[in-house]
Amino acid sequence: xxxxxxxxxxxxxxxxxxxxxxxxxxxxxxxxxxxxxxxxxxxxxxxxxxxxxxxxxxxxxxxxxxxxxxxxxxxxxxxxxxxxxxxxxxxxx
Amino acid sequence: xxxxxxxxxxxxxxxxxxxxxxxxxxxxxxxxxxxxxxxxxxxxxxxxxxxxxxxxxxxxxxxxxxxxxxxxxxxxxxxxxxxxxxxxxxxxxxxxxxxxxxxxxxxxxxxxxxxxxxxxxxxxxxxxxxxxxxxxxxxxxxxxxxxxxxxxxxxxxxxxxxxxxxxxxxxxxxxxxxxxxxxxxxxxxxxxxxxxxxxxxxxxxxxxxxxxxxxxxxxxxxxxxxxxxxxxxxxxxxxxxxxxxxxxxxxxxxxxxxxxxxxxxxxxxxxxxxxxxxxxxxxxxxxxxxxxxxxxxxxxxxxxxxxxxxxxxxxxxxxxxxxxxxxxxxxxxxxxxxxx
Numbered sequence: 001x002x003x004x005x006x007x008x009x010x011x012x013x014x015x016x017x018x019x020x021x022x023x024x025x026x027x028x029x030x031x032x033x034x035x036x037x038x039x040x041x042x043x044x045x046x047x048x049x050x051x052x053x054x055x056x057x058x059x060x061x062x063x064x065x066x067x068x069x070x071x072x073x074x075x076x077x078x079x080x081x082x083x084x085x086x087x088x089x090x091x092x093x
Numbered sequence: 094x095x096x097x098x099x100x101x102x103x104x105x106x107x108x109x110x111x112x113x114x115x116x117x118x119x120x121x122x123x124x125x126x127x128x129x130x131x132x133x134x135x136x137x138x139x140x141x142x143x144x145x146x147x148x149x150x151x152x153x154x155x156x157x158x159x160x161x162x163x164x165x166x167x168x169x170x171x172x173x174x175x176x177x178x179x180x181x182x183x184x185x186x187x188x189x190x191x192x193x194x195x196x197x198x199x200x201x202x203x204x205x206x207x208x209x210x211x212x213x214x215x216x217x218x219x220x221x222x223x224x225x226x227x228x229x230x231x232x233x234x235x236x237x238x239x240x241x242x243x244x245x246x247x248x249x250x251x252x253x254x255x256x257x258x259x260x261x262x263x264x265x266x267x268x269x270x271x272x273x274x275x276x277x278x279x280x281x282x283x284x285x286x287x288x289x290x291x292x293x294x295x296x297x298x299x300x301x302x303x304x305x306x307x308x309x310x311x312x313x314x315x316x317x318x319x320x321x322x323x324x325x326x327x328x329x330x331x332x333x334x335x336x337x338x339x340x341x342x343x344x345x346x347x348x349x350x351x352x353x354x355x356x357x358x359x360x361x362x363x364x365x366x367x368x369x370x371x372x373x374x375x376x377x378x379x380x381x382x383x384x385x386x387x388x389x390x391x392x393x394x395x396x397x398x399x400x401x402x403x404x405x406x407x408x409x410x411x412x413x414x415x416x417x418x419x420x421x422x423x424x425x426x427x428x429x430x431x432x433x
Contacts, residue, residue: 048316049285049288053288053312053314053321054212054213054218055217055218056391058122058395058422058424059393059394059395061424061425062118062425062426063115063116064115064116064118064426065116065118065119065120065424065425065426066116067116067117067118067149068116068117068118068119068120068147068148068149068155069120069147069424071117071147071149071155071190072147072155072157074190074196075155075157075188075190075196075198075244076211076212078196078244078245078246078256078257078258079246080193080194080246080249081190081193082193088116092116
């Protein structure tokens, strides 16, 4: 009888544990999330290595001018087309 | 299978130039400030605005321009104040992104000599409200050229990059696009991991006395240290000089956005040396040494308070210069739109 109780307790605990765990993330979303994080990291690195050398990041500007901001920086800081795309992804997470 | 196809394709399925057009809305940016400078008991007041407009056209063109509107209110020597007004374009250029290594610039452009003119002269960027004593060396009076420029990153790897700029300017007496007939260029090597840049500049005026100007710059901004060291040396036919500027922001007390982290102590040392008594370059008439001690405060919402004390030594007399100012940087779309 005590063994049955223990098994029951373990089963309840196991069920409770399952009910609290987050639903599994589909592999595609995991991949996309990981790629997004990598892109943001690369973009931030580019920002620090180029733009932030002269000025701080402007606070809160609308996303719809982010392409223009980055193109201006491409000319001013002699960025490559690849850097421009990375920065654009960083400013549009 | 469909999921696997998405994973394999990923973001690479998006062409590099497939930029969403909504992000290319023209913008208005710039700085507006109120500055004061006190020397020998006289205080000068300088309200100013420096607007910048950038208009992308298609995927490869950009039109950009900066202007300055300022009022100088200074003592008139009779117990009152006098004021002068200035309004004009700083530059107006068209940029064509020809290849990943080449941008073609045409119009009235900032001369790429040294680093101050292109990078630090905007009022919302400079740590000190006044430029270095040698700022005019190599800038050929107006600081702008009227003609064409080729620039870009010739070589770029994860370890280093080499940037270049080469330009030619025609002579122009137009009040908005004043320029000397001249040519020049700049090259700089940048080590991104070390955050170290070393560069050299050269230009030559092709009118009048046809002078040569040479410049060297070194910038070192160690990663994650909050410390920046910038310096320039420039030499003209009649004078030469240098400046070294250091600034620091600490993140040790709650990060850069804490009330302590927003303080930015500054120091700049500069010297100028006359090679002869012909004054045509804007530098002081005699050898001059100057030490600038500053303390800026970076407020939220793109606002900075600039303060500094300078001690200047020269055979014509030493002087103290006290400067204060507040500068706000703005950045917004040129017109109201929808989405994003």
